Amino acid sequence: MSVPGSQRIAVIGGGISGMAEAFYLSARHEVTLFEAAPRLGGHTATVDVTAGGERHAVDTGFIVFNDWTYPHFTRLLETLGVATQPTEMSFSVHETERDFEYNGHTPGSLFAQRRNLVSPGFYRLLADIVRFNRRATRDLQAGRLADGMTLGDYLDRQGYGEAFQRRYLLPMGAAIWSASLDDLRGFPLAFFVRFFRNHGLLNLVNRPQWYTVAGGSRAYIPALTAPYAERIRLNAPVAAVTRDATGVELETHGGRERFDRVVFGCHADQTLAILGADATAAEREVLGAMPYQDNEVVLHTDTRLLPRRRRAWASWNYRLDRRDAGDAVSVTYNMNILQRLHADTTFCVTLNDSQSIDPTTVLGRFTYAHPRFTLDGQAAQARHDEICGARTSHGRTHFCGAYWRNGFHEDGVWSALRVARKLGCDEPAAPPAPPTAIPAHHLLPDAGPGDMG
Numbered sequence: 216m217s218v219p220g221s222q223r224i225a226v227i228g229g230g231i232s233g234m235a236e237a238f239y240l241s242a243r244h245e246v247t248l249f250e251a252a253p254r255l256g257g258h259t260a261t262v263d264v265t266a267g268g269e270r271h272a273v274d275t276g277f278i279v280f281n282d283w284t285y286p287h288f289t290r291l292l293e294t295l296g297v298a299t300q301p302t303e304m305s306f307s308v309h310e311t312e313r314d315f316e317y318n319g320h321t322p323g324s325l326f327a328q329r330r331n332l333v334s335p336g337f338y339r340l341l342a343d344i345v346r347f348n349r350r351a352t353r354d355l356q357a358g359r360l361a362d363g364m365t366l367g368d369y370l371d372r373q374g375y376g377e378a379f380q381r382r383y384l385l386p387m388g389a390a391i392w393s394a395s396l397d398d399l400r401g402f403p404l405a406f407f408v409r410f411f412r413n414h415g416l417l418n419l420v421n422r423p424q425w426y427t428v429a430g431g432s433r434a435y436i437p438a439l440t441a442p443y444a445e446r447i448r449l450n451a452p453v454a455a456v457t458r459d460a461t462g463v464e465l466e467t468h469g470g471r472e473r474f475d476r477v478v479f480g481c482h483a484d485q486t487l488a489i490l491g492a493d494a495t496a497a498e499r500e501v502l503g504a505m506p507y508q509d510n511e512v513v514l515h516t517d518t519r520l521l522p523r524r525r526r527a528w529a530s531w532n533y534r535l536d537r538r539d540a541g542d543a544v545s546v547t548y549n550m551n552i553l554q555r556l557h558a559d560t561t562f563c564v565t566l567n568d569s570q571s572i573d574p575t576t577v578l579g580r581f582t583y584a585h586p587r588f589t590l591d592g593q594a595a596q597a598r599h600d601e602i603c604g605a606r607t608s609h610g611r612t613h614f615c616g617a618y619w620r621n622g623f624h625e626d627g628v629w630s631a632l633r634v635a636r637k638l639g640c641d642e643p644a645a646p647p648a649p650p651t652a653i654p655a656h657h658l659l660p661d662a663g664p665g666d667m668g
Contacts, residue, residue, distance in 0.1 A: 221243060221244055221245065222244050222245070222474075222475035222476055222638075223244070223245050223247070223473075223474045223475050223476075224240055224244045224245070224246050224247070224474060224475060224476045224477070224478060224638070225246075225247050225249060225463065225465055225472075225474040225476070225477045225478070226240070226246055226247070226248045226249070226477075226478045226480050227249050227453050227456075227465075227477065227478070227479050227480060227481055227486075227489065228249075228250065228257070228479065228480035228481030228482075228485075228616075229248055229249075229250030229252065229254075229255040229256065229257060229447070229449075229480075230256065230257025230258060230259070230480065230481070230616075230627065231256075231257065231258070231259060231277070231288075231617070231624050231627040231628060232480040232615045232616045232617060232627035232628070232630060232631050233248060233250070233257075233478075233480025233481070233615075233631075234248070234255060234256075234436065234439050234440055234480075235291065235439070235627065235628045235631040235632070236478050236480050236615055236631035236634060236635060237440070237442075237443050238291075238439050238440070238442060238443070239631060239632060239635035239640045239641070239642065240478075240635055240638060240640050241442040241443045242442075242640050243638070243639055243640050244638065244640070245446070246443045246446060247443075247446040247447075247448065247474070248440075248443060248446065248447045248448065249448045249451045249452075249453050249465070249467065250447070250448065250449050250450075250451060251450070251451065251452035251453070252449070252450070253449055253450050254449065255436055255440065255447070255449070256276075256432075256433055256436055257276070258276035258277045258583055259276060259277045259432045259433055259435075259436065260274070260275045260276040260277075260432075260433070260581065260583075261273065261274050261275070261431035261432055261433040261434075262274075262275055262514055262578065262579050264514070264562065264578050266516075266558055266559070266560035266562075267558060267559055267560065269558065271556050271558060271562065272430055272431030272433075273431070273514060273550050273554065273556070273562050273564070273578075274427070274431055274432045274550065274553075274554065274564075275512055275514050275564050275579065275581055276432070276512070276581075276583055277432045277624050278427060278432065278548065278553055278554075279302055279304065279425045279426065279427050279553065280425070280426055280624060280625065281414070281423035281424060281425045281426065282423050282424050282426070283413070283414065283415065283423035284413055284414055284423065284625060285624065285625040286625070287625060287628040287629050287632055287642060288624050288625045288628045290642060290643070291435075291439070291628060291642070292428070292435060294642075294643045295435060295438035295439060296438065297428060297429075297434060297435045297438060298428070298429040298430070298434070299426040299427065299428055299429055300426060300427055300429050300555060301424055301425070301426055302425050302426060302427045302530070302552070302553050302554070302555065303320070303425070303530055303552055303553075304425040304530050304531070304553075305318055305319070305320035305324070305529035305530045305531070305552070306318070306319055306320075306387060306390070306529050306530070306531045306532075306533070307319070307324075307522050307527050307528065307529035307531070307532045307533065308382050308383065308386050308532075308533045308535065309521075309522040309523070309527065309532065309533070309534060309535070310382075310534070310535040310536055311523060311534075311536050312536050312537070314328070314523070315328065315382070315535075316328050316522040316523060316524060316527045317331060317337075317527060318522070318526070318527045318528065318529040319529075320529060323526060324526055324527060324529070327522070327524045327526040327527035328524065328527070336378055337378075339376055339378065339379075340376065340378045340379050340382060340383060343375050343376050343378075343379035343383075344379065344383060344384075345419075346375075347373075347375060347379070347384065347417075348417040348418070348419070350373065351408045351411070351412075351417060352408075352412060352417050354408070355405070355408050355409060355412060360404050360405040360408055361404070361405075362403075362405060363590065364403075364404040364405075365400060365401050365402060365403065365404055365590070366388075366399060366400055366401070366402045366403075366404050366407045367399075367400030367401060368404065369404050370384070370400070381396065381535070381540075382535070385399045385400065385540075386533040386535070387416070387533070388402065388407065389533070389544040389546070390531050390533050390544060390546040392585065392588065392622060393508075393510045393544055393546075393566060393583075393585040394508070394544060394585075394587065394588075395540065395541050395542055395543055395544060396540040396541075396542075397540045397541045398587060400540075401589060402588055402589075403588065403589070403590050403593045406588065406593055410621060427553060427554050427555075431554070448467070448469075451467050451468070451469065452467065452468070453465050453466065453467055453489050454466045454467060454468075454489070455489060455490075455491055455493070456477055456489055456490055456493060456612075457493050458477075458493060458611055458612060462474060462475050462476075462611065463475075463476065463477045463611050463612070465477065475611065476611045476612070476613065476638070477611065477612055477613070478613040478614070478615060478634055479612070479613070479614050479615070479616075480615050480616060480631065481616070482507055482584060482586070482616060482618065483502040483503075483505040483506075483507070483586070483616065483618050484502070484506065484507055486502055486614065487499065487502045487503060495602070497598070497601055497602050498602050500595070500598075501595045501598045501599075501601065501602050502595075502602075502614075504589075504591045504592050504594070504595035505586060505587075505592045505595055505596070505618050506586070506587050506589075506592075507584040507585060507586055507587065507618075508543075508584065508585060508587050509582050509583070509584050510543065510544070510566050510567055510582070510583055510584070510585055511543075511566065511567050511569055511580070511581075511582055512564060512565070512566055512580070512581040512582065512583055513564070513565050513568075513569050513572055513577055513579070513580050513581075514562065514563070514564050514577070514578040514579040514580075514581075515562075515563050515564075515565065515572050515573075515576045515577045515578055516560055516561060516562060516563065516576040516578070517563065517572045517573045517576040518561050518563065519571070519573070520532070520534065520547040520563055520565050520568065520571060520572060521547060521549065521561075521563065528549055528552070529549065529552070530548065530549055530552045530553050531546055531547075531548060531549075532546065532547045532548075532549065533545070533546050534546070534547065534568065534571075536571075542567075543566070543567035544566055544567055545565070545566065545567050545568040545571075546565070546566050547563050547564065547565040547566075547568070548563065548564040548565075549561065549562075549563060550562040550563065550564055562578075585622065586617065586618040586622045588622070596619055596620070599614070599619060599633075602614065603634065603637075604634075604637050613634045613637070613638075614630075614634070615627070615630040615631045615633065615634045616630055617630065619633075
């Protein structure tokens with residue numbers, strides 16, 4: 216494919232995918248970024264709160280990344296000179312009504328509820344964890360994870376106990392992808408196991424070091440957008456895009472404007488809505504197979520949403536109370552642990568459990584949409600080249616977004632880079648490598664990527 220010269224390119228969407236896309240492309244092209252909201256960032260959403268006379272920047276969407284599976288995002292931060300700090304990624308499950316809880320970070324937190332020391336059921340849960348980690352790893356390496364099998368099919372066929380499923384594996388996956396337990400059972404099996412292996416979640420030792428952006432995740436936005444800051448349009452929703460042989464035309468409340476190309480960095484469903492009747496049959500099939508779901512997020516200080524025993528408090532805290540398998544995930548992030556906030560007040564971010572939170576403790580309410588992953592969606596991801604770039608009938612349309620892979624910040628950057636390389640751009644040369652992180656050693660695998668957004 217021939218490398219284009221400098222062109223006028225419109226990028227739609229000001230989340231991590233769109234901002235990274237515009238950053239990469241601006242090295243060669245004139246890029247204009249359109250964002251419907253009054254701010255940039257999307258799920259990169261930091262809120263200023265004051266407690267005890269001190270101000271804190273608390274993340275409510277994207278929170279953490281690691282040194283194993285975020286290579287492009289890490290390189291971006293290093294290139295931009297953005298400061299980061301190590302964090303702890305521990306995971307707890309609690310069911311207050313049945314007085315059950317544990318935090319797998321250390322032996323002391325694992326048996327925070329002391330009666331679990333003499334509970335045969337709890338030891339069966341631990342045995343199933345070890346068995347799943349070993350069996351799933353072997354089956355993945357041997358190619359025995361059928362493409363058409365779901366996680367739920369696998370767990371049932373292998374005879375994993377209800378406690379392991381309901382009180383460990385499914386809650387951890389649900390917390391990672393902001394999904395229900397039923398959604399997790401419907402996940403593509405190979406996708407799930409490969410993701411867990413790549414993130415060290417099938418290991419008892421040798422796992423990645425996790426980090427947060429110092430001062431809140433929004434701290435990277437000014438440096439990332441500096442090369443094209445004068446061509447950022449906020450409060451500028453794109454109503455329609457039409458394409459022809461010579462270019463593309465965007466319609467906003469400000470009128471119509473032509474560009475040589477357009478890159479959709481917004482969600483799949485938003486992209487389809489903008490394309491409207493101009494969407495091709497292939498675009499409707501592919502993008503329509505990758506749905507989203509809304510999750511309600513509340514920033515608050517009500518510690519009743521955390522485990523009853525303080526030694527069971529973790530970075531991520533999954534709550535089982537009064538929830539059926541089809542209900543939305545209820546997980547509370549302890550932001551003091553995750554962001555290393557030095558405050559007497561404990562700041563919490565909770566998904567989908569607002570009715571349980573004391574309204575006098577609420578500091579903010581938000582809604583974030585997260586991609587849902589299904590077997591149909593996995594097949595659609597493989598059709599990216601069919602609708603992106605020169606292989607389409609229009610040849611001037613490109614698509615990026617975290618939904619094209621695993622749904623997290625690294626995936627948004629990766630997908631932006633994939634498009635940028637088609638248009639003659641690449642990521643900057645790697646800065647000098649940082650010192651090697653000391654491997655983490657915990658009793659149970661801690662939580663996963665925790666993008667949350």
